Amino acid sequence: MPGAIIPNLSVDCVIFGFDSKELNVLLVERTLINEQDHSVVFSDFTLTGNHVQAGEDPDAAAVRILNDLTGLHDIYLEQFHTFGSTQRLLKKKDQMWIHSLGLNIPDHVITVGYYSLIDCTSVEITNHMSRNVRWFPVNELPELAFDHLNILQKALEHLRIKLKQEPIGFELLSEKFTLTQVQRLYEAILGTTFDPRNFRKKLSQMKYLIPLDEKQTAVRHKPAKLYIFSRDVYERTRKTHHGFLI
Amino acid sequence: MPGAIIPNLSVDCVIFGFDSKELNVLLVERTLINEQDHSVVFSDFTLTGNHVQAGEDPDAAAVRILNDLTGLHDIYLEQFHTFGSTQRLLKKKDQMWIHSLGLNIPDHVITVGYYSLIDCTSVEITNHMSRNVRWFPVNELPELAFDHLNILQKALEHLRIKLKQEPIGFELLSEKFTLTQVQRLYEAILGTTFDPRNFRKKLSQMKYLIPLDEKQTAVRHKPAKLYIFSRDVYERTRKTHHGFLI
DNA sequence: ATCACTTATTGTAATAAATACAATATATGC
DNA sequence: GCATATATTGTATTTATTACAATAAGTGAT
Numbered sequence: 001m002p003g004a005i006i007p008n009l010s011v012d013c014v015i016f017g018f019d020s021k022e023l024n025v026l027l028v029e030r031t032l033i034n035e036q037d038h039s040v041v042f043s044d045f046t047l048t049g050n051h052v053q054a055g056e057d058p059d060a061a062a063v064r065i066l067n068d069l070t071g072l073h074d075i076y077l078e079q080f081h082t083f084g085s086t087q088r089l090l091k092k093k094d095q096m097w098i099h100s101l102g103l104n105i106p107d108h109v110i111t112v113g114y115y116s117l118i119d120c121t122s123v124e125i126t127n128h129m130s131r132n133v134r135w136f137p138v139n140e141l142p143e144l145a146f147d148h149l150n151i152l153q154k155a156l157e158h159l160r161i162k163l164k165q166e167p168i169g170f171e172l173l174s175e176k177f178t179l180t181q182v183q184r185l186y187e188a189i190l191g192t193t194f195d196p197r198n199f200r201k202k203l204s205q206m207k208y209l210i211p212l213d214e215k216q217t218a219v220r221h222k223p224a225k226l227y228i229f230s231r232d233v234y235e236r237t238r239k240t241h242h243g244f245l246i
Numbered sequence: 247m248p249g250a251i252i253p254n255l256s257v258d259c260v261i262f263g264f265d266s267k268e269l270n271v272l273l274v275e276r277t278l279i280n281e282q283d284h285s286v287v288f289s290d291f292t293l294t295g296n297h298v299q300a301g302e303d304p305d306a307a308a309v310r311i312l313n314d315l316t317g318l319h320d321i322y323l324e325q326f327h328t329f330g331s332t333q334r335l336l337k338k339k340d341q342m343w344i345h346s347l348g349l350n351i352p353d354h355v356i357t358v359g360y361y362s363l364i365d366c367t368s369v370e371i372t373n374h375m376s377r378n379v380r381w382f383p384v385n386e387l388p389e390l391a392f393d394h395l396n397i398l399q400k401a402l403e404h405l406r407i408k409l410k411q412e413p414i415g416f417e418l419l420s421e422k423f424t425l426t427q428v429q430r431l432y433e434a435i436l437g438t439t440f441d442p443r444n445f446r447k448k449l450s451q452m453k454y455l456i457p458l459d460e461k462q463t464a465v466r467h468k469p470a471k472l473y474i475f476s477r478d479v480y481e482r483t484r485k486t487h488h489g490f491l492i
Numbered sequence: 493a494t495c496a497c498t499t500a501t502t503g504t505a506a507t508a509a510a511t512a513c514a515a516t517a518t519a520t521g522c
Numbered sequence: 523g524c525a526t527a528t529a530t531t532g533t534a535t536t537t538a539t540t541a542c543a544a545t546a547a548g549t550g551a552t
Binding site for chain 2: 079
């Protein structure tokens with residue numbers, strides 16, 4: 001049965017973005033309207049997700065969802081956990097929402113969680129299936145639907161651990177970036193601050209940060225040198241998978 | 247529909263054990279017998295797995311499977327990855343096996359992978375549903391069914407990373423253990439060797455290793471001091487989740 | 493041209509952690 | 523008592539981490 005969905009299985013994506021200051025997450029507004037008087041019953045936000053189709057790899061489903069929402073290809077995507085609590089869709093609001101859709105969604109849906117890293121500045125997100133889509137700083141989240149707060153928090157934990165093992169942070173920056181941007185990025189994700197001298201000493205060990213003969217423009221202060229990340233150099237110089245990056 | 251299975255979703259457990267020398271994994275023999283002449287068509291090994299029931303949390307399904315096989319409760323269990331390749335059950339042998347069972351298993355089953363850590367010496371594994379069950383050293387694996395080699399390798403990768411972040415290794419040792427056993431355990435999992443002086447210097451920083459007024463008995467050499475792991479002390483002295491243990 | 497402003501960039505001393513390396517201690521079994 | 527086997531410990535060297543502040547290079551205003 002090609003095209004049929006697997007009713008008990010879905011995929012949810014936590015889309016992280018960085019705007020040179022804060023770590024953000026992309027959320028979709030969910031508003032339940034009263035059929036009679038057209039008043040707003042409630043309004044909150046969800047992650048982006050969808051059911052998995054029969055014969056579809058969940059990895060592929062996640063790619064599909066991301067592409068639908070952002071129009072982007074080749075986004076960094078990492079599966080981090082599968083959520084299967086029997087209670088995850090049973091809160092009152094969520095049941096109201098599900099019933100209002102008129103879809104035959106089972107009470108128990110297991111969802112595979114992915115997170116993706118994109119450069120905020122490279123995408124213009126507007127609307128998605130006539131629903132409002134917005135970036136929120138991870139420290140200023142709105143009310144979230146279902147167990148999506150739990151999913152988001154777990155994604156962030158995984159991202160923090162992964163960031164210290166592999167140089168994935170550059171997925172969140174544009175191709176050319178400054179070392180201060182790298183510092184702000186690590187600070188935003190890890191929720192800490194670093195001394196710029198010590199941080200740059202550490203970065204200088206990373207051969208895969210290639211300095212360009214180019215500087216920032218259109219800034220009203222000393223322009224910083226621009227760098228690019230070389231995956232090629234990284235692959236060839238990476239140490240054992242035992243060490244931390246930062 | 248209580249009790250019904252979700253046909254496209256299963257759970258597989260990678261059960262790790264340690265025998266004071268090597269890291270082992272528990273596998274179940276799979277033998278296909280020719281119906282006509284009762285000859286063995288092929289014989290290989292699988293991880294332990296099962297379908298998830300409707301309304302059952304996959305975590306609970308994994309606990310159920312582990313208990314069925316070992317009779318143990320309170321086993322350390324960690325979900326590490328979900329495998330959803332559309333090709334994962336389609337190898338010729340695996341299709342023959344599935345058809346021979348006469349069950350209506352779909353071509354595409356997504357499986358949630360867990361690993362568990364148990365003290366080999368604490369369980370007497372014999373047979374399971376009249377199938378042969380055996381420990382294999384992770385470096386001397388037999389031929390594995392389905393994508394179970396892939397699952398096993400990924401479990402080991404996750405275990406290695408986790409071992410360096412949290413003191414989970416003690417799940418693999420009996421309650422009382424020697425520091426040399428701890429060293430052998432870390433060596434076996436990480437696939438490396440450590441200098442005993444440096445390793446013990448490191449261990450001495452870990453306040454949650456509590457020395458007992460007790461020594462090994464029945465050894466024909468200098469008996470080692472015995473220690474226990476205190477989760478309580480660990481929880482109260484743990485540093486930020488930023489640092490590595492070893 | 494000078495100045496105020498803003499962020500970029502760099503060095504050094506002190507402390508802590510990782511590494512390399514070998515001799516002595518304490519059981520058992522003969 | 524002796525052979526055997528593993529347990530246990532210390533020191534010097536190198537490397538990494540931490541703490542800390544002055545100078546540089548652009549912009550825009552005067």
